[in-house]
Amino acid sequence: KQEVTQIPAALSVPEGENLVLNCSFTDSAIYNLQWFRQDPGKGLTSLLLIQSSQREQTSGRLNASLDKSSGRSTLYIAASQPGDSATYLCAVRSGGGADGLTFGKGTHLIIQP
Amino acid sequence: GAVVSQHPSRVICKSGTSVKIECRSLDFQATTMFWYRQFPKKSLMLMATSNEGSKATYEQGVEKDKFLINHASLTLSTLTVTSAHPEDSSFYICSARVAGGRYEQYFGPGTRLTVT
Numbered sequence: 001k002q003e004v005t006q007i008p009a010a011l012s013v014p015e016g017e018n019l020v021l022n023c024s025f026t027d028s029a030i031y032n033l034q035w036f037r038q039d040p041g042k043g044l045t046s047l048l049l050i051q052s053s054q055r056e057q058t059s060g061r062l063n064a065s066l067d068k069s070s071g072r073s074t075l076y077i078a079a080s081q082p083g084d085s086a087t088y089l090c091a092v093r094s095g096g097g098a099d100g101l102t103f104g105k106g107t108h109l110i111i112q113p
Numbered sequence: 114g115a116v117v118s119q120h121p122s123r124v125i126c127k128s129g130t131s132v133k134i135e136c137r138s139l140d141f142q143a144t145t146m147f148w149y150r151q152f153p154k155k156s157l158m159l160m161a162t163s164n165e166g167s168k169a170t171y172e173q174g175v176e177k178d179k180f181l182i183n184h185a186s187l188t189l190s191t192l193t194v195t196s197a198h199p200e201d202s203s204f205y206i207c208s209a210r211v212a213g214g215r216y217e218q219y220f221g222p223g224t225r226l227t228v229t
Contacts, residue, residue, distance in 0.1 A: 004156075031216060043119075043206055043222035044157075049215055089157070093216060100147045101208075101218060105156040 002027045002094050006104035014112050015082055021075040021107045023090030028071050034101065035064050035075050036089040044089065048075070080111045116140055117209050119221035126197055127229055133193045134224045136207030142187035143209035147218065148180070151204040163190055197228040 003026045013019055023033075032051045036044040048057045048064040050073070056065040063076040077084060087108045091101035116139040126132045136146060145164050149157040161177075163169035163184035171177045179201075181193040190209075194201055206223045210216060 034218070036220070041204075041223075041225070043117075044208075044220040046217065046219065049217050051215065091157075100159045100162050101157075102159070103156040105154075 002030075002092060002102045004090055004092055004102050004104035006088075006090050006107050008107060009105065010108040010110075012110040012112060013080060015080060017080050018076070018078050019080055019109075021077070021088050021090075021109070023073040023075070023104055025071045025073075025092045025102075027094060028068050029094060030068065031093045031095060031099075033064075033066055033073050033090065033092045035062075035073075036091065038087045038089055038106070040087075047088075082111045082113045085109055085111045115217075115219045117143075117207065117219045117221040119205075119207055119224050121224060122222060123225045123227075125227045125229060128198055129196055131193055131195045132197060132226065133191055134205055134207075134226075136190045136192070136209065136221050138188045138209040138219070141209075141211060141219075143190075143211060144187065145210045146184055146190040147208040147210070148182060148190075148192050149206045149208065151206060151223075157206060160192075194226065197226075199228045202226055202228045 005024045007022045034049045035047045050057045050066045061078040066073045087106040089106045091103045118137045120135045148160045151157045160175045161169045161171045169182035184190040207221045208218045210218045
């Protein structure tokens with residue numbers, strides 16, 4: 001059974017810093033991996049999706065990498081802003097793509113003004 | 114594009130009653146919809162997967178007679194919590210997906226259910 005772990009569970013940094021969030025998964029046979037953002041009491045916003053054949057995806061100040069063989073992904077946030085404060089969730093889709101996502105518990109990020 | 118809505122956003126009901134939550138894909142046709150449950154400070158737990166026109170597939174440990182899922186059209190899925198108990202209080206999130214391609218999932222804003 002696929003298990004997804006996110007480290008750290010919580011992170012608080014001053015505004016402007018670059019930071020890295022980590023995600024690991026136990027079964028490397030994934031179809032793709034998605035990073036989401038969740039604000040308190042809200043649904044999920046998709047940030048980046050990386051197909052299993054890809055190594056990284058970029059969107060603005062966000063860069064996600066994928067090392068499928070080692071079961072790891074990182075989300076890099078450049079020049080952090082207070083508006084980046086949220087919980088960041090990593091999720092993987094296993095199998096041929098038809099399966100649902102397996103989520104990590106998230107990293108709760110606080111950017112101090 | 115790719116907007117998923119849920120209704121209601123919040124609901125309070127009494128123990129023993131049933132409550133229905135709707136999930137709609139507003140600008141695309143979703144061949145598959147997923148229902149998740151999220152406890153405070155916990156990850157999202159997949160409850161069931163439903164494909165349009167067929168019965169939902171429930172995850173292990175999820176009572177199908179308690180959590181009734183109907184996916185009657187390509188844009189609407191409903192989750193009915195029957196005979197609700199306080200332990201059913203949770204945040205329920207639906208997700209919709211188009212088959213093929215990147216299999217990207219789009220999530221609704223969630224429904225906060227409180228059973229008193």
